[in-house]
Amino acid sequence: MGILLPLVGVVCVVGIVFVLFIAGIYNKLVQLRNRYENGFAQIDVQLKRRYDLIPNVVEIAKGYMKHERETLEAVITARNQAYQAGQQAAGSPGAPKAMNALNQAESQLGGALGRLLAISESYPDLKANQNMMSLQEELSSTENKVAFARQAFNDGVTTYNTYRDQFPAVLLAGTFGFREAELFEIADDTQREAPKVEF
Amino acid sequence: MVDFFTAQDHARRNTGKLVLCLVLAIVVMILGIYVAALFTVHYSSDESNRVHTVPVDWIQPGIFLAVTVVVLVVIGGGSLYKIVELRRGGEAVALMLGGRRIHPNTTNLNQRRLLNVVEEMAIASGVAVPPVFLLQDEPGINAFAAGFTPDDAVIGVNQGTLDYLTRDELQGVIAHEFSHILNGDMRFNLRLIGLLHGILLIGLIGYFLMRSSGRSSSNRESGGGVGLGLALFVIGYAGLFAGRLIKAGVSRQREYLADASAVQFTRNPVSIGGALKKIGGAAEHSKMETAEAESVSHMFFGDAFMRSAHSMFATHPPLQKRILRVDPYFDGKFPVVKRIKPKPVEAEVIKDAKDKKKSPLEPILATIAIGDKIPLDPAAVIATVGSPNADHVQVSQAILQSIPEELHNATREVFSARALVFALLMDQDSTEVRESQQKIIKSLEGDSVLDETNHLFPLLQNVTAASRVPILELIQGTLRDQSLPQYEQFREIVDQLIKADKKISLFEFVLQQLLLKQLDRVYGLIKPPVVRYHSMNAVEGDLCVLISALAHLGHKDDAVVAEVYAKVVAGVDKKIDPNILPKSDCNLQHIGNAMARLAECSPPIKKRALTAAASCIAADGHVTVGEAELFRAVASSIDCPVPPVIADLVTESDALDAAESED
Numbered sequence: 001m002g003i004l005l006p007l008v009g010v011v012c013v014v015g016i017v018f019v020l021f022i023a024g025i026y027n028k029l030v031q032l033r034n035r036y037e038n039g040f041a042q043i044d045v046q047l048k049r050r051y052d053l054i055p056n057v058v059e060i061a062k063g064y065m066k067h068e069r070e071t072l073e074a075v076i077t078a079r080n081q082a083y084q085a086g087q088q089a090a091g092s093p094g095a096p097k098a099m100n101a102l103n104q105a106e107s108q109l110g111g112a113l114g115r116l117l118a119i120s121e122s123y124p125d126l127k128a129n130q131n132m133m134s135l136q137e138e139l140s141s142t143e144n145k146v147a148f149a150r151q152a153f154n155d156g157v158t159t160y161n162t163y164r165d166q167f168p169a170v171l172l173a174g175t176f177g178f179r180e181a182e183l184f185e186i187a188d189d190t191q192r193e194a195p196k197v198e199f
Numbered sequence: 200m201v202d203f204f205t206a207q208d209h210a211r212r213n214t215g216k217l218v219l220c221l222v223l224a225i226v227v228m229i230l231g232i233y234v235a236a237l238f239t240v241h242y243s244s245d246e247s248n249r250v251h252t253v254p255v256d257w258i259q260p261g262i263f264l265a266v267t268v269v270v271l272v273v274i275g276g277g278s279l280y281k282i283v284e285l286r287r288g289g290e291a292v293a294l295m296l297g298g299r300r301i302h303p304n305t306t307n308l309n310q311r312r313l314l315n316v317v318e319e320m321a322i323a324s325g326v327a328v329p330p331v332f333l334l335q336d337e338p339g340i341n342a343f344a345a346g347f348t349p350d351d352a353v354i355g356v357n358q359g360t361l362d363y364l365t366r367d368e369l370q371g372v373i374a375h376e377f378s379h380i381l382n383g384d385m386r387f388n389l390r391l392i393g394l395l396h397g398i399l400l401i402g403l404i405g406y407f408l409m410r411s412s413g414r415s416s417s418n419r420e421s422g423g424g425v426g427l428g429l430a431l432f433v434i435g436y437a438g439l440f441a442g443r444l445i446k447a448g449v450s451r452q453r454e455y456l457a458d459a460s461a462v463q464f465t466r467n468p469v470s471i472g473g474a475l476k477k478i479g480g481a482a483e484h485s486k487m488e489t490a491e492a493e494s495v496s497h498m499f500f501g502d503a504f505m506r507s508a509h510s511m512f513a514t515h516p517p518l519q520k521r522i523l524r525v526d527p528y529f530d531g532k533f534p535v536v537k538r539i540k541p542k543p544v545e546a547e548v549i550k551d552a553k554d555k556k557k558s559p560l561e562p563i564l565a566t567i568a569i570g571d572k573i574p575l576d577p578a579a580v581i582a583t584v585g586s587p588n589a590d591h592v593q594v595s596q597a598i599l600q601s602i603p604e605e606l607h608n609a610t611r612e613v614f615s616a617r618a619l620v621f622a623l624l625m626d627q628d629s630t631e632v633r634e635s636q637q638k639i640i641k642s643l644e645g646d647s648v649l650d651e652t653n654h655l656f657p658l659l660q661n662v663t664a665a666s667r668v669p670i671l672e673l674i675q676g677t678l679r680d681q682s683l684p685q686y687e688q689f690r691e692i693v694d695q696l697i698k699a700d701k702k703i704s705l706f707e708f709v710l711q712q713l714l715l716k717q718l719d720r721v722y723g724l725i726k727p728p729v730v731r732y733h734s735m736n737a738v739e740g741d742l743c744v745l746i747s748a749l750a751h752l753g754h755k756d757d758a759v760v761a762e763v764y765a766k767v768v769a770g771v772d773k774k775i776d777p778n779i780l781p782k783s784d785c786n787l788q789h790i791g792n793a794m795a796r797l798a799e800c801s802p803p804i805k806k807r808a809l810t811a812a813a814s815c816i817a818a819d820g821h822v823t824v825g826e827a828e829l830f831r832a833v834a835s836s837i838d839c840p841v842p843p844v845i846a847d848l849v850t851e852s853d854a855l856d857a858a859e860s861e862d
Contacts, residue, residue: 009265016276027284034294035682042613042680045304144647148614148685155682 036156040093064126094181203585210383235430274397282393289346289353298332303611323595325840327675339483344376371470378460395442402435466589480533577813610673618651709832741793747780
């Protein structure tokens with residue numbers, strides 16, 4: 001009897017310390033995940049703005065570029081796909097499948113939009129259109145904001161992944177269901193530059 | 200009415216009383232568990248069934264020691280865990296309750312309206328606009344405020360609040376929450392959660408023990424286990440009830456106080472009264488669905504559980520009583536509560552502007568430029584610290600409306616907000632310095648940021664001088680959306696931009712104290728201040744640095760400067776050396792260090808320091824807008840929020856004139 005109770009006491013103490021330790025790791029993982037999820041919410045706001053602006057650009061361009069139907073339609077299709085991908089990703093930010101889909105869709109959209117803007121260079125009337133100019137200005141400002149938000153998100157994902165992949169979190173992350181998060185990269189950045197139109 | 204400093208002091212002392220009560224509760228719990236352990240050991244060790252004939256041995260030091268150790272470890276561990284979890288302050292509480300941040304650039308109309316109300320109240324109080332979290336899964340009408348200091352507070356709001364309340368009622372709720380922020384309730388509340396969590400754990404362990412022992416095979420074993428489990432469960436929950444009693448005792452009175460402050464703040468009892476009535480009328484009332492609500496029940500606007508109104512454990516006074524205190528003509532009938540259709544925000548603001556009589560301060564706001572002088576009464580200003588009233592709200596609304604819309608929108612986007620800070624630091628006079636600053640921005644950030652900065656710079660020319668500090672208060676919340684690397688980069692650029700002209704202007708110093716110091720705390724680069732100094736002696740040197748600096752800054756003539764300093768310092772304590780420190784001993788580095796130490800003083804000391812600062816600034820009878828900004832920066836860096844100073848100056852002196860003429 002004399003040994004049993006103190007032994008139980010010691011086991012309890014060890015058990016509690018252990019539990020606290022685990023809980024600390026869990027908490028940190030939750031905190032870091034929250035941070036990048038919050039970062040994605042900011043990206044989402046900016047992307048939605050972009051998705052709202054694009055149909056307006058296409059509408060105006062349609063009036064001037066009557067023979068460029070394919071280019072215009074490509075933009076709308078890409079925009080709709082990116083919009084869907086954005087919705088999916090917002091539901092599970094950082095999840096590899098959703099993020100990859102978004103990355104792809106965004107690259108496609110960037111490419112299609114770039115081509116449209118490049119072609120519009122050769123329609124001086126369109127270029128001079130006031131609405132078109134202000135829309136382009138808003139688009140470019142939104143691009144800057146997307147880029148900044150993306151950087152913040154990626155920073156958050158990197159911090160989370162680094163902590164998750166190191167000891168001691170690495171032992172527990174799997175059991176707790178903390179998957180590796182995916183960055184938001186645009187697959188082919190060069191496509192976003194408006195290609196130069198040579199005659 | 201208790202002033203800000205006294206309220207903060209009381210809040211601190213209450214923590215001491217709280218700890219005492221808790222220790223008592225823990226001692227009682229240990230004794231209870233000891234008895235339970237004794238009986239468990241006694242009954243499970245007895246071979247035969249003749250338990251009644253063998254007396255229980257009451258003195259068993261081994262068991263007592265074991266019980267004490269285990270209980271202390273569990274309670275200590277549980278509390279420590281919670282305290283560490285909440286170390287990040289308000290945000291941790293918001294996330295714990297399932298909140299999601301409402302970003303400043305939201306387009307959702309209801310959320311936009313809420314953020315506008317929060318902006319108004321923050322500027323009226325003289326604090327940075329706090330982040331607002333939305334608890335989307337909560338249909339009840341409720342809200343909370345949490346954080347360690349006024350400048351790192353966080354506000355959380357239920358979906359139900361957004362759905363059911365009008366703008367005025369929202370204002371009442373937010374005003375109530377701001378008064379918690381300003382009264383120092385929050386820090387105490389956070390401590391409370393941590394300390395009580397440990398006691399909660401014992402009950403939980405008992406519960407699990409009961410459940411698992413019940414399934415054990417041996418009858419006698421399971422009997423003992425269940426017995427112990429039951430005992431732990433009962434004792435743990437007794438501990439919980441003790442905790443609730445403590446919480447209830449402390450928070451009920453505070454709720455009445457916060458309601459009263461809200462009325463003073465909005466001068467419109469319909470606002471908070473309306474909100475309370477809607478809580479009565481709504482189907483879900485102010486009930487919280489999340490399980491975590493128990494630990495933070497004392498921090499909510501409305502009772503999270505709506506137990507019987509006169510329950511001992513209620514954290515809030517009965518709803519009827521609260522309503523009657525703000526609206527004595529209440530007939531007891533709660534309104535039918537319907538969802539509010541979101542209106543376009545401009546319509547609401549215009550209506551508000553037409554409803555309120557035109558502020559007598561508008562012409563004054565328009566004509567005051569930097570360098571203009573305003574009369575200042577130090578005692579009056581100190582009285583307003585942490586106690587904003589409806590006049591401040593009016594000034595705040597006037598200021599917000601005077602900011603060009605494009606600029607206002609820029610304060611809500613993290614990308615533009617950063618560029619706005621750079622634009623604020625652009626040298627107004629020298630093209631050469633401006634060019635070197637532009638080079639810095641371009642090399643560290645790139646063309647897009649430089650373009651945005653150059654775009655915003657001319658817009659700043661139209662901003663009234665009174666708006667500069669409010670703009671900083673608007674920006675501070677937005678800048679939290681940066682990642683840590685982005686913030687560090689931002690800080691580096693700000694530092695270089697300030698150094699570009701090889702001097703630090705008053706405004707640049709204000710920016711450092713108001714913006715950078717607070718953000719450093721948010722990003723964990725600096726620890727939040729802990730009260731360390733309780734007597735003026737300990738920080739006498741720092742006070743001298745501050746007053747010397749202010750004296751030098753405010754006056755040109757050396758003789759005048761020395762005289763002012765001697766007078767102010769004598770007013771604090773006749774034993775302080777009346778010789779002013781030379782300029783070399785009170786440069787901005789020294790001031791920064793002095794402020795950091797003054798931030799760790801107890802509230803009464805802070806009050807004396809601030810009164811001295813105000814007297815120094817007002818010594819020549821007039822104060823420039825630059826000096827007013829400096830005063831606000833000084834006050835803010837020691838966590839004493841000062842409402843927009845202009846309102847008081849004119850209102851107070853007018854009031855004094857009026858009073859005199861009545862004699």
